[in-house]
Amino acid sequence: xxxxxxKQAITLKGSSALVTEFFKYGINTILFQREVxxxxxxxxxxxxxxxxxxxxxxxxxxxxERVLSQVQKWLLERSVTxxxxxxxxxxTRTPLERWVFDIKLVEPxxxxxxxxxxxxxxxxxxxxxxxxxxVSMVTYLPVIHEPTAFNILAYTSDSADIPAGExxxxxxxxxxxxxSQQVKMRSFSTDVHRIEAMVAYRYEE
Amino acid sequence: xxxTPKTPAxxxxxxxxxxxxxxxxSNLNLSPTKGSSYKPSPNPFMTATTPKRPxxxxxxxxxxxxxxxxxxxxxxxxxxVTIVQPPPSQTTTQAxxxxxxxxxxSVTRSDxxxxxRDDPTSTLAQSQRNPSRPASPDHTARLADAAGVNANRxxxxxxxxxxxxTTDASLNPAREYARPLLRPASLPTSxxxxxxxxxxxxxxxxxxxxxxxxxxxxxxNLLSWSKATNTLSVAxxxxxxxxxxxxxxxxxxxxxxxGTYVSSVDFSxxxxxxxxxxxxxxxxxxxxxxxxxxxxxxxxxxxxxxxAWNEHILTSGCGDGSIWHHDVRMPRHKVMELLGHTGEVCxxxxxxxxxxxxxxxxxxxxxxxxxxxxDVVEGARGAAKxxxxxxxxxxxxxxxxxxxxxxxxxxxxxxxxxxxxxxxxTGARLHTTHTPSQVTSxxxxxxxxxxxxxxxxxxxxxxxxxxxxxxxxAEIRDAHDSRVLFSALxxxxxxxxxxxxxxxxxxxxxxxxxxxxxxxxKKEVKESGQGNLMGTGLTGGVKSxxxxxxxxxxx
Numbered sequence: 047x048x049x050x051x052x053k054q055a056i057t058l059k060g061s062s063a064l065v066t067e068f069f070k071y072g073i074n075t076i077l078f079q080r081e082v083x084x085x086x087x088x089x090x091x092x093x094x095x096x097x098x099x100x101x102x103x104x105x106x107x108x109x110x111e112r113v114l115s116q117v118q119k120w121l122l123e124r125s126v127t128x129x130x131x132x133x134x135x136x137x138t139r140t141p142l143e144r145w146v147f148d149i150k151l152v153e154p155x156x157x158x159x160x161x162x163x164x165x166x167x168x169x170x171x172x173x174x175x176x177x178x179x180x181v182s183m184v185t186y187l188p189v190i191h192e193p194t195a196f197n198i199l200a201y202t203s204d205s206a207d208i209p210a211g212e213x214x215x216x217x218x219x220x221x222x223x224x225x226s227q228q229v230k231m232r233s234f235s236t237d238v239h240r241i242e243a244m245v246a247y248r249y250e251e
Numbered sequence: 252x253x254x255t256p257k258t259p260a261x262x263x264x265x266x267x268x269x270x271x272x273x274x275x276x277s278n279l280n281l282s283p284t285k286g287s288s289y290k291p292s293p294n295p296f297m298t299a300t301t302p303k304r305p306x307x308x309x310x311x312x313x314x315x316x317x318x319x320x321x322x323x324x325x326x327x328x329x330x331x332v333t334i335v336q337p338p339p340s341q342t343t344t345q346a347x348x349x350x351x352x353x354x355x356x357s358v359t360r361s362d363x364x365x366x367x368r369d370d371p372t373s374t375l376a377q378s379q380r381n382p383s384r385p386a387s388p389d390h391t392a393r394l395a396d397a398a399g400v401n402a403n404r405x406x407x408x409x410x411x412x413x414x415x416x417t418t419d420a421s422l423n424p425a426r427e428y429a430r431p432l433l434r435p436a437s438l439p440t441s442x443x444x445x446x447x448x449x450x451x452x453x454x455x456x457x458x459x460x461x462x463x464x465x466x467x468x469x470x471x472n473l474l475s476w477s478k479a480t481n482t483l484s485v486a487x488x489x490x491x492x493x494x495x496x497x498x499x500x501x502x503x504x505x506x507x508x509x510g511t512y513v514s515s516v517d518f519s520x521x522x523x524x525x526x527x528x529x530x531x532x533x534x535x536x537x538x539x540x541x542x543x544x545x546x547x548x549x550x551x552x553x554x555x556x557x558x559a560w561n562e563h564i565l566t567s568g569c570g571d572g573s574i575w576h577h578d579v580r581m582p583r584h585k586v587m588e589l590l591g592h593t594g595e596v597c598x599x600x601x602x603x604x605x606x607x608x609x610x611x612x613x614x615x616x617x618x619x620x621x622x623x624x625x626d627v628v629e630g631a632r633g634a635a636k637x638x639x640x641x642x643x644x645x646x647x648x649x650x651x652x653x654x655x656x657x658x659x660x661x662x663x664x665x666x667x668x669x670x671x672x673x674x675x676x677t678g679a680r681l682h683t684t685h686t687p688s689q690v691t692s693x694x695x696x697x698x699x700x701x702x703x704x705x706x707x708x709x710x711x712x713x714x715x716x717x718x719x720x721x722x723x724x725a726e727i728r729d730a731h732d733s734r735v736l737f738s739a740l741x742x743x744x745x746x747x748x749x750x751x752x753x754x755x756x757x758x759x760x761x762x763x764x765x766x767x768x769x770x771x772x773k774k775e776v777k778e779s780g781q782g783n784l785m786g787t788g789l790t791g792g793v794k795s796x797x798x799x800x801x802x803x804x805x806x
Contacts, residue, residue, distance in 0.1 A: 083416045105414035113409050127404060195415070200407045208407065216408040 056163065061238035062121035066114050068173050068234070068241065069147070073110060073131055073198070074100045075180050076145055080133055080187075082196050094174045113198050116209065120202055121239070124151055128201035132219040136193040141219040141248070143187070145180075148242040152235055164237055172234030176243055179231050187247055221248050432665070432709055445726045452715065452725040456757035457746065464488040467752025469647060469664070469691065469707065469736060470556045470597040470613070472515040474750050476739035479522035482539065483739065483748060485756065486513035491527055493539060496741070504537050505544055517558040519565075524579075526565045528555025534567050536579055548577050548584040557599040559608070564624060566608060568596025574610055576624055591618040591635040598649035602656060607636070607675055609659050611646025617661045619675050637678045643667040648704065650693035653744075660702055662690025670704060670716070684721040686714060691736050696762045697744035703761060705749055707734030713749065715761060730757065 056064075071093055078088045078099045083106065088099040101107055120126035126149055133143040199216060202208070231243035464487040465473065473486040476496075483494045489508035494501050508529060515528035524545070527535040532551030537544050553570025560566075564586070565577045572592035577584040594613030601608050601622065608620040617639040644664030652658035657676040663669050668689055672682040689707040696702065701724060706712045711731050715724040731751035738749045745762045 087416065103414070103416070109409075109411065109413050116409075196413055197408055198413075202405050202407055204404060206405065208405075212410050213407040214410050216406055218406050 056237045058122060058124075058238050061236040062118050064169065064236055065121055065149070065239050065241060066118040068176075069117065069129060070110060070114055071098050071100070071173075071177065072145075072147070072180065072243075074098065075177055076131055076133075077101065077106075077196060079181055079184050080143065080190065080194070082133060082194050094170050094177065096174055096177070098177065116213065117200060120200065120206060121149070123207060125203045125206035126200055127203065128199075130199040130201070130219070132197045132199060133190070133194050134197060134219060136195045141221050142190060142194065143245060143247045144219065144221060146244040146246065148244070150240040150242065152238055152240050164235070169234060169236055172232070176232045176234060176241075179243075183229070183231075183245060187245070188249060221246055225250050428666075445723065450763075452761055453759065454725075454727050456730075457760045458758040460494070460756040460758075461754065462487055462750060462756045463754045464490075465750055465752060465754050466512060467733060467736065468514075469645070469689070469734075470514075470595060472517070472557045472597070472647075472737060473513065474737035474739045474748065474756075475516045475518045475525075476741060476748060477518035477522035477539075478742045479520065480518075480539070481742050482518075482522065483756075484516045484518060484525055484539075485750065486516050486527070488512050491516060491525070491537070493525075502542060504539075504542055514554045514556050515558045515567075517560055517565075519560045520562065524560075526558045526560060526567075528558050528567055530554040532569065534558070534565065534577060536565070546579070546584075548579075550585060551575075553595070556595055556597045559599040559601045561601040561605040561608070561622065564605075566599060566601065568592075568599045568610060568612075570595045572596060572612060572614070574599065574608075574620075578624075587624055587633055589618075589620055589633045589635070591620070591638060592616055594645070597645060597647040598661070600649045600651055602651045602675075603653070604656065607651075609649050609651065609661070609675070611642075611649050611661055613645040615642045615644060615646060615663070615667070616640055617642065617646050617649070617659075617671075617673070619659065619673075619678075637673070637675065639671070639673060639678075639680070641671055641680060641683075642669065644689070648690045648693040650695055650702065652695045652702075653697045654695070654700075658695075660693045660695065662686075662693050662704055665689040665707070668706075670702075670721075672718070672721075682719060682721050684716060688712070689734070691734065692738040694738065694740045694747065697740075698764065699762055701762070703738075703740075703747055705730075705735040705738045707736065711735055711751070713747070713759060713761070725761070727759070730759070731755070 074088070075098060077083050078085060078101075083101060083103060087101050087103045087106070089102050090097045091100045092098075101110075117126060117129060128149060129147045131145040131147075132141050133145075134141050197216075197219060199219065200213070225248055226246045227249040228244060228246045231245060233240060233242040235241065462485055465485070466488060471486075474483070476483045481496045483496055484504075485492050485494065489512050491504040491507075491513055492501055493504060504525065504527075511530040513527055514530050515526075517526045518524070518539075519526070523539060525537040525539050527537060529535065532549065532553055532555060534548040534551070534555055535544055536546045536548070548565075551567070551569050551571075555567045555569055557568040558565060563578055563580050565579055566574060567577060568574050572590070572594055574589035574592070574596055575585050576587040576589075578586045589608075589610070592610065592612035592614050594615075596610055596612045598611030599608070600610075606622045608622050610618045610620065612618075617637075618635040619637040619639075620633055621636050639661075642661065642663035644667035646661050646663055648660070648662030648670075650660045652660070657674050658681070659673045659675050661671050661673065663671075665688070668686050670682075670684050670686060670690055670693065671680055673679070674681050686704065686706060688710045690704050691707050692705045694703050695718075700718045702716055702718060704714050704716065706714065711729050711734050713725075713727040713730045713735065715726075716722065717724050730749060732753035733751050735749050735751045737751075738747055740747055743764070745760055745764055747759045747761055748756055749759065750756050
């Protein structure tokens with residue numbers, strides 16, 4: 047019995063790995079769907095019970111790997127609160143889209159028994175729903191006609207341990223409030239983390 | 252304390268009045284001096300003591316104190332006009348009016364200079380216009396709150412910019428061709444292998460044999476394992492070797508070829524004879540027992556890349572695309588010619604009952620032929636029963652199902668990398684599955700509903716697929732250091748021998764025989780304790796290294 051419980055309980059470490067993995071596939075999906083990188087850079091991989099497109103551009107792969115490994119460290123320290131994938135115009139550097147992932151810690155209320163552990167399959171189906179939603183967003187997000195680049199921003203707490211020289215403070219690459227529209231997306235949660243997704247995009251009449 | 256609410260109000264009234272009164276410079280110059288007397292009272296204090304007071308007063312007071320009105324006199328008035336438009340909240344205006352009446356101010360409430368600077372943007376604009384004065388912490392907090400920014404957190408990004416897309420569109424066709432050679436994403440396991448959860452499939456070879464000089468050529472077929480005698484024949488360049496799986500003895504057939512190479516080997520069904528195809532187009536017949544060459548059947552122009560036996564008929568596939576039936580008993584050995592390929596024939600398999608023959612070629616075609624030779628006349632030709640053109644690359648991997656005679660599996664080369672399952676009776680394609688890399692050989696398991704495929708660059712893997720779901724049961728990546736080209740199934744159907752250009756043969760026990768019950772299993776293992784496992788007879792001989800990693804040489 048106890049063995050089974052121990053097997054099912056998700057730890058901070060496990061949850062961080064899960065969330066980081068979701069970011070990897072989520073970011074890849076966005077980069078593919080929004081055509082930030084040529085579509086034939088991507089190949090299909092079975093993940094979460096569906097095919098996900100993942101880049102095979104080595105440089106990009108390594109870049110994401112480096113970024114996400116640090117994000118995972120922050121997740122373990124509980125010091126990252128938000129991850130933003132900003133799609134910006136390559137020439138003017140104006141932000142066009144911001145894919146925002148709020149990272150919230152799920153903490154059981156005081157004196158309350160922790161909620162029943164969430165089965166793995168349920169988490170996976172929630173992740174699957176988000177990824178599917180990202181894909182479906184393409185239908186109503188404005189078509190981007192110019193070449194784009196992306197940037198990953200991490201919102202961390204002041205006390206976060208930041209590797210010197212690797213991560214630098216930056217501006218939020220925000221889209222002016224008058225010109226942006228926001229769409230809230232699905233969320234998923236493990237027993238430790240709760241990820242809420244949102245996309246803001248530049249929309250001008 | 253009681254005075255504080257009043258005084259700013261008064262000073263504001265003055266300054267407002269100053270604003271109002273046609274902006275005379277003298278008045279404007281006066282207002283800061285008046286206001287300066289209140290400088291010692293810091294802003295947080297003010298707001299703390301007068302919580303009801305809207306931020307209006309604060310900013311206005313600062314204006315008065317610092318003479319912002321003078322600086323941005325015209326601008327602020329323009330602002331006033333725009334901002335006043337929405338009516339100020341009732342309660343605040345009322346409170347102000349009461350105060351005004353007490354101080355008997357002559358200023359009328361309808362004045363347009365009453366700035367309702369509730370919106371943080373305007374205060375933000377003010378503070379930006381006047382950067383010399385540091386904003387109070389409270390103000391910053393309010394600002395931050397209004398702008399939706401959390402002050403005590405950092406926004407970070409990686410110091411490098413993400414890499415630019417590496418290519419321009421003109422390279423797309425080139426990448427399309429290179430794509431089959433790109434290595435697929437690694438398997439999520441540490442061993443680089445994926446196996447079934449429900450049963451254990453060893454991901455390491457049970458035995459490795461050195462086989463120096465194995466030709467690294469996709470189109471050849473250099474490995475054959477006799478079902479009857481449990482011997483393995485392997486061709487290394489010009490020489491053919493027979494390895495006895497029961498005792499591990501190795502014998503060489505003849506003295507080897509000079510000036511050419513062996514391009515294919517195949518055991519006859521009874522294991523007594525070995526057909527050997529050469530690069531010069533000869534088909535040789537060897538007696539395995541005595542090690543003597545019985546005859547050479549010549550007449551071919553290109554290399555004989557594949558051979559298949561059916562009783563006394565030895566069928567050969569040639570580089571020119573023709574398939575010949577050689578009757579090994581007859582002096583005029585060529586009894587039939589099958590013309591159905593325009594490219595080199597590299598895959599050839601007889602169905603066990605000898606009724607159908609399947610062939611695959613470098614022209615991406617799979618043909619199924621009627622196996623009846625019938626009355627043989629000079630120049631007899633057969634016609635293909637089915638011709639399948641679904642593959643998009645050379646078809647070398649061909650396998651007949653052992654437990655369902657109508658099933659045929661075929662696998663395509665690098666650009667195809669697809670396994671198709673055909674029904675040879677109806678000609679329908681029943682299943683198709685994509686694999687990460689070229690399919691070099693296929694075998695059906697005799698006692699499981701599964702088939703194994705071997706693959707070339709880039710994964711160099713062994714894959715086991717279930718049938719009919721075609722799901723991957725196991726995948727062993729990098730089974731060899733170079734592409735896995737040849738394979739042969741043991742007589743018991745549990746061990747697969749693979750050969751590759753890295754000069755070794757590896758034996759994989761992928762289809763362990765299923766045991767009925769646990770008790771019986773134990774007993775059986777006890778009985779076969781000498782290492783003669785499950786009837787393969789692959790003991791390798793105790794002398795010649797019985798450890799699993801034991802390494803021996805073919806020559």
